[in-house]
Amino acid sequence: xxxxxxxxxxxxxxxxxxxxxxxxxxxxxxxxxxxxxxxxxxxxxxxxxxxxxxxxxxxxxxxxxxxxxxxxxxxxxxxxxxxxxxxxxxxxxxxxxxxxxxxxxxxxxxxxxxxxxxxxxxxxxxxxxxxxxxxxxxxxxxxxxxxxxxxxxxxxxxxxxxxxxxxxxxxxxxxxxxxxxxxxxxxxxxxxxxxxxxxxxxxxxxxxxxxxxxxxxxxxxxxxxxxxxxxxxxxxxxxxxxxxxxxxxxxxxxxxxxxxxxxxxx
Ligand SMILES: O=C(CO)COP(=O)(O)O
Numbered sequence: 548x549x550x551x552x553x554x555x556x557x558x559x560x561x562x563x564x565x566x567x568x569x570x571x572x573x574x575x576x577x578x579x580x581x582x583x584x585x586x587x588x589x590x591x592x593x594x595x596x597x598x599x600x601x602x603x604x605x606x607x608x609x610x611x612x613x614x615x616x617x618x619x620x621x622x623x624x625x626x627x628x629x630x631x632x633x634x635x636x637x638x639x640x641x642x643x644x645x646x647x648x649x650x651x652x653x654x655x656x657x658x659x660x661x662x663x664x665x666x667x668x669x670x671x672x673x674x675x676x677x678x679x680x681x682x683x684x685x686x687x688x689x690x691x692x693x694x695x696x697x698x699x700x701x702x703x704x705x706x707x708x709x710x711x712x713x714x715x716x717x718x719x720x721x722x723x724x725x726x727x728x729x730x731x732x733x734x735x736x737x738x739x740x741x742x743x744x745x746x747x748x749x750x751x752x753x754x755x756x757x758x759x760x761x762x763x764x765x766x767x768x769x770x771x772x773x774x775x776x777x778x779x780x781x782x783x784x785x786x787x788x789x790x791x792x793x794x795x796x797x798x799x800x801x802x803x804x805x806x807x808x809x810x811x812x813x
Pocket of ligand 1: 792793
């Protein structure tokens with residue numbers, strides 16, 4: 548059975564001081580029911596993706612975290628080291644206490660020119676370490692209206708995973724479907740639409756890369772996830788978790804999503 552992953556992408560929010568404050572509230576709640584039991588029984592995994600400058604503070608706060616809680620970075624460079632001013636290597640991310648790293652988030656693709664070739668270099672560089680890539684795919688509104696959703700996400704998925712051995716997929720890779728038109732807009736994909744695309748992504752992996760990888764691969768949904776819509780989304784068979792933006796910035800709203808998502812597992 549695939550373990551549910553609820554991830555919070557903080558984007559360019561939260562100073563180190565704000566991070567410290569967040570974790571003070573958050574960790575206290577996470578040690579209480581129902582979270583303690585769910586994390587302990589390995590049904591739920593929670594991950595937060597703070598900005599680089601907050602990773603050490605977060606890692607320190609997490610020393611006392613229950614099992615099943617991890618950290619991730621929001622991006623990475625694919626080279627191991629070198630003259631790349633402003634960039635961070637996989638080893639640097641790994642050493643700051645991360646287990647995951649986002650790759651190909653739509654903001655990186657659209658605002659910073661991240662291409663499919665770059666996402667593939669990043670995925671492979673991460674897999675050469677202990678880090679697990681969370682490969683983000685998703686269509687723009689214009690692409691959806693032109694009927695190109697499936698073509699776009701298929702290309703982003705297969706290019707991003709090119710040359711990744713099938714046996715690494717289920718264990719070490721996570722895919723997140725984030726329709727660009729649903730990010731930060733308050734417009735969520737309907738449960739049916741999100742399920743349809745997540746199912747499609749799993750079937751592409753199955754057809755191209757092997758049934759075993761497809762069955763164990765975790766596919767998340769992201770785009771205006773909040774407490775009100777999370778239980779419905781998480782109850783769908785091919786949606787294995789959420790990638791939450793705005794609603795992960797406050798301990799209360801993120802905990803409410805965790806609570807609702809757990810109810811879908813019951
Ligand atoms: O981009 C997202 C997570 O990576 C989604 O952001 P919102 O939840 O704010 O729409």
